[in-house]
Each structure stands twice: as C-alpha cells, then as structure tokens.
Amino acid sequence: MREVLLDIYRRLYEAYGPQNWWPGETQFEVIVGAILTQQVSWNAVERAITALKDNGLMQPESLARASIERIALLIRPTVYYNQKAKKLKAFLKLLERRYQGNLKELLTLPLPELRAELLSVHGIGKETADSILLYAAGKPSFVVDAYTRRILARLGLIEGSEPYEKIRTLFMENLPANVQLYNEYHALLVRHGKERCRKRSPRCDSCPLEDLCQSVR
DNA sequence: GCCCAGGGGGCTC
DNA sequence: GAGCCCCATGGG
Numbered sequence: 001m002r003e004v005l006l007d008i009y010r011r012l013y014e015a016y017g018p019q020n021w022w023p024g025e026t027q028f029e030v031i032v033g034a035i036l037t038q039q040v041s042w043n044a045v046e047r048a049i050t051a052l053k054d055n056g057l058m059q060p061e062s063l064a065r066a067s068i069e070r071i072a073l074l075i076r077p078t079v080y081y082n083q084k085a086k087k088l089k090a091f092l093k094l095l096e097r098r099y100q101g102n103l104k105e106l107l108t109l110p111l112p113e114l115r116a117e118l119l120s121v122h123g124i125g126k127e128t129a130d131s132i133l134l135y136a137a138g139k140p141s142f143v144v145d146a147y148t149r150r151i152l153a154r155l156g157l158i159e160g161s162e163p164y165e166k167i168r169t170l171f172m173e174n175l176p177a178n179v180q181l182y183n184e185y186h187a188l189l190v191r192h193g194k195e196r197c198r199k200r201s202p203r204c205d206s207c208p209l210e211d212l213c214q215s216v217r
Numbered sequence: 218g219c220c221c222a223g224g225g226g227g228c229t230c
Numbered sequence: 231g232a233g234c235c236c237c238a239t240g241g242g
Contacts, residue, residue: 038224044240045223080237083225125225145223163231190223199221220242229234 002174004157008209009181012188015208016195019187022135024049028103029058030136034128035087036078048075060101064092087123094121107137115141126164134186140177143186144168147193154197156214 023042024030029049036045049058051074057063063071072085094117099106109117114137118129126144133141144167153160158167175181196203204210 034223037222039222039237040224040239041222041241043222077239079222079239080224081239083237087225123225127224131223143223147223161232186223193223222239222241225237227234227236230232 001157001170004212005171005174008155008212009185009188011208012192013184016188016191018184019191021183021187022131024135026058027107027136028060031091031132032058032063032088034131034135035091035123036075036084038084038128039080040078044077044079047077051075060092060095060103063088064096064101083123087121090122091124111139111141114139126168130168134179134182138179140172140179140182142168142171142175142182144171145186145190147189147197148186150199151189151193151197151209154202154214155209155212 022030022033023046024033032052033045033049036048052058052063052071055066055074057066057071057074068082068085068089071088072081075081075084078084095101095103095106098117106117107114111133115129115133118124118132119126124132130141130143133139134143144164148167149158149160152158152167158170171182171185175185192208196207204213207213
C-alpha cells in the first residue's frame with residue numbers, strides 16, 4: 001500500500017505541480033475558509049471571504065463582536081449561511097473562553113489535544129478539524145474528503161463507504177508524518193478530483209492515473 | 218429544470 | 231455504526 005500511495009502522489013505531482021495550499025493570508029482566514037467550504041465550491045467561499053475582509057471581520061476580535069445575522073448576510077454564497085454563521089461563532093466562543101482569544105495558544109497544542117479540542121466545537125467535524133490541523137496549525141494530520149474517497153474507490157483501493165478514521169489511518173500508517181507531503185497530497189487529490197474525476201463526468205482520457213483505475217468509462 | 222459542490226449535526230434503529 | 235433528513239446558493 002505504501003508504494004501505491006507514493007506512486008499516486010508522484011503521478012499527481014508530476015501532472016499538476018505544487019498547489020500552494022491553503023489559499024489564505026492568515027491562520028484565522030484558513031480556519032474560516034475551512035468552515036465555510038463545507039459542501040460548497042471554493043468559488044463561493046472566496047466571495048464570502050472577500051465580503052468578510054471588506055467589512056473588517058477577518059479577525060477573531062471583530063468577528064466575535066459581529067452579530068450572527070450580519071455574518072450570515074455576508075457569507076450567503078456559501079449556501080448554509082445561517083448554520084455556518086453559528087459554526088463560526090461556536091469556534092470563536094471556544095477561542096475566547098478557553099484561550100482568551102489567543103489563537104496561537106490554541107494552535108500550538110499537541111496534535112491529539114488540538115484535534116480533540118476542535119472536534120468539541122459545534123460545526124467542526126473530522127474533515128474540518130484535520131484541515132485546520134494541517135493547513136492552519138501545520139501539523140501532520142491527513143485530510144480525507146469526498147474526492148479522496150472517490151478517487152481511491154475508482155482505483156479499487158477502498159470500497160468507498162469506510163469510516164473517515166479508517167481512510168485517514170490508511171494514509172497516515174503508510175506515509176511518513178510529513179506536513180508538506182500531507183499538504184500537497186490532499187491538495188493534489190482535490191485538484192485531480194475537480195479537474196478529472198468528478199462524480200458525473202470523469203474525464204478519463206490521458207488521466208495520470210488511468211492505468212491504475214478500475215472503473216474506466 | 219436538474220445536478221452538484223473541498224460537511225456536519227441530529228435523529229432513529 | 232448505518233441510514234436517513236436538514237441546511238438552502240450559484241454555476242454548469
């Protein structure tokens with residue numbers, strides 16, 4: 001399995017090059033983006049992030065003072081805007097109550113402690129927690145998303161419906177705990193998924209993983 | 218008009 | 231755990 005996972009990584013890297021993730025200027029912006037991108041295209045998230053910035057709300061202090069209604073209005077392109085406004089507030093509440101608003105203090109916790117702390121927040125599930133761990137805190141926590149499942153399933157490496165933790169463990173037990181590798185690997189899977197391995201319209205012509213794929217259409 | 222996009226919570230069994 | 235529903239915009 002180790003060699004297969006590394007082979008996939010090399011092929012994707014060769015095909016697409018470095019992805020320079022996560023798109024975001026600050027750690028806080030990465031966290032906000034991780035919550036807003038749940039089940040939504042990144043294009044919509046970008047508009048919401050721009051709106052928050054234009055209104056001076058891309059800092060924990062100012063966002064904590066804004067009303068849920070105002071936040072919801074600004075992040076409307078991200079679909080579940082009322083839910084996500086609450087989720088942002090839930091994270092800010094944790095930050096304020098347990099870390100006095102000190103984001104650095106939270107993000108420098110050891111990986112297992114930080115993951116548990118993030119998972120305790122309403123609206124932060126496993127994928128969002130791992131995205132924050134990897135891309136905001138710089139810790140080697142592999143991120144599993146819908147593209148990861150679909151691509152690995154089409155390669156015949158997994159069934160597809162396995163629990164999140166099982167797939168995360170598959171990567172983490174077979175790859176070195178390297179932040180840059182995890183960063184690039186997940187970003188490449190998303191790039192490949194968006195561009196070549198979508199749900200309805202897989203473009204299998206000259207796909208970098210073509211000869212590994214079990215479900216060529 | 219339909220499908221789907223870088224999920225998560227809450228509920229039932 | 232597995233299997234449902236809910237959330238509720240915008241682009242292809």
